[in-house]
Structures are given as structure tokens and as C-alpha cells.
Amino acid sequence: MPLLVNDRVDVALAVGADGVHLGQQDMSVPMARRLLGPGAIVGLTVERWEDVEEAQDLEVDYLGVSPVFATANKTDTKGAWGLQGLARIRAYSRHPLVAIGGLNAANIADVVRAGADGIAVVSAICGAAEPQQAAVDLVRRMRAGCEQPPPGQVDEGMPQMLRDRVATASSRPPTGTRLYTLRCRRSHRRSRNPW
Numbered sequence: 305m306p307l308l309v310n311d312r313v314d315v316a317l318a319v320g321a322d323g324v325h326l327g328q329q330d331m332s333v334p335m336a337r338r339l340l341g342p343g344a345i346v347g348l349t350v351e352r353w354e355d356v357e358e359a360q361d362l363e364v365d366y367l368g369v370s371p372v373f374a375t376a377n378k379t380d381t382k383g384a385w386g387l388q389g390l391a392r393i394r395a396y397s398r399h400p401l402v403a404i405g406g407l408n409a410a411n412i413a414d415v416v417r418a419g420a421d422g423i424a425v426v427s428a429i430c431g432a433a434e435p436q437q438a439a440v441d442l443v444r445r446m447r448a449g450c451e452q453p454p455p456g457q458v459d460e461g462m463p464q465m466l467r468d469r470v471a472t473a474s475s476r477p478p479t480g481t482r483l484y485t486l487r488c489r490r491s492h493r494r495s496r497n498p499w
Contacts, residue, residue, distance in 0.1 A: 306345055313339055323347070325368060328355060333362045347402065351382045356393050368424065369393055371405020372415060375427070387418040394419025409441045416449030 306322035309315045313336050316324040323345025324336055336346055349368040350356045359367055374384045384405065385393070394401060403420035408428045415423060423446065432438035 308345060308347065316340065316344075323365070325349070333359075333364055337363055350393070356397060360396075360398060364399060366400040366402050366421070367393070367397060368402050368404055369420070372403045372420075373406025373411065375406040387414055390415065390418040390420060409438070409445050412442055412445045413449030416446055 307319075308323045308325050309319070309321045310325050311327055311330045313324050313326075313331050315321070317339065324340065325347040326333060326336060327349045328351060330336075333346060333348055337344070340346065345365045346363070347366045347368055348355075348359055348362065348364045349370050350359055351370055356367070369385055369390055371384050372386065372390055390401070390403060400421040401419055402422040402424055403415045404424040407415060407423050407425050412423060423442075425442065428442060429435050429438050
């Protein structure tokens with residue numbers, strides 16, 4: 305399981321992490337790529353349509369679409385994308401998409417069908433009475449979303465596009481505040497894919 309450090313390229317370098325996730329106010333992607341090297345995983349948060357357009361020309365490994373839905377965990381955002389916004393980004397972007405913000409068992413399959421290649425959750429697991437069972441339920445519901453194509457994206461190459469490849473960081477219940485990601489395997493126009 306790759307280790308990505310949030311925001312801090314210096315910490316990623318110090319601990320020998322596999323990569324970094326950058327917000328819009330963090331170090332630039334080109335500078336992070338120069339410092340971390342071509343083999344590092346570099347993700348970038350997109351909060352506005354302009355961010356999505358600018359990211360198209362950047363050498364990032366994935367885009368963090370944030371937030372998909374309003375959430376108490378991310379209060380410094382510029383507004384929620386919603387499912388339509390996520391689908392619009394999927395139709396435009398060449399990058400894998402990781403959805404974050406307001407995700408839970410009730411909406412996760414729809415998020416995947418709208419175009420998310422992966423999800424990142426905090427409260428859906430850490431805030432659950434039974435965190436381990438919540439994680440199992442998220443995996444099950446994500447698999448259901450992976451088995452169906454996103455609306456409007458059926459084409460000849462689709463059958464291979466949505467192979468289910470779900471991973472969890474640990475089989476033990478989570479403790480503390482952690483970010484857990486689940487992912488759905490899709491092919492992309494870019495040859496390098498961190499998954």
C-alpha cells in the first residue's frame with residue numbers, strides 16, 4: 305500500500321514516502337515532481353472548474369475531487385461538486401479521479417457510477433459505531449458501483465474499464481483520524497497509473 309503525505313513535500317522526502325497529495329495552496333505540481341522524481345505519486349485537489357482545466361496539462365497521477373458533497377470535515381472548500389460535477393470532470397479529465405467529501409454507504413455506488421475511480425473517506429469509517437463493519441459495507445457498495453458503467457460513458461472499450469479492484473489499508477478497525485481510500489480499476493488515457 306503506497307504511503308502518500310498530505311500537503312508536505314518536505315515530509316514526504318524525509319520519510320521516503322511514495323508520494324504526496326497537494327492542495328491548491330500547496331507547492332506547485334512541477335516543483336513537487338522535480339523534488340520527488342518521476343516515480344513518485346503526485347495527486348492534486350481540484351475545487352473549481354479552472355483547477356480541472358489547469359490540471360489537464362499537469363503530470364499528476366490523480367485528481368482529488370473535493371468535496372463531492374458538503375461535509376463537516378472539509379470546511380475550507382469553495383462549494384460541493386455533486387454527482388453532476390463529478391461526471392463533468394470525468395468526461396473532461398484524462399486523470400483518475402478520487403472523490404472525497406460527504407461520502408458514505410448510502411451514496412458511494414452513485415459516486416463511482418458518476419466517474420470516481422477511488423474514494424477517500426474519514427467519518428464514514430472513523431465516525432461509525434462499528435468501523436470495521438462500516439469499511440466492509442463501503443467496499444461492498446463500491447463494488448456494486450464498479451460493476452455498472454458511469455452514466456453516458458458506455459463505449460466499445462468499456463467492459464474492461466470497470467474491473468473491480470478494491471483495496472483496504474488494514475483488516476483491523478481504524479483508530480484515530482485516518483484517510484482511507486477504496487478504488488475501482490478503470491483504464492485511462494494516461495499510461496502511468498498509481499493503481
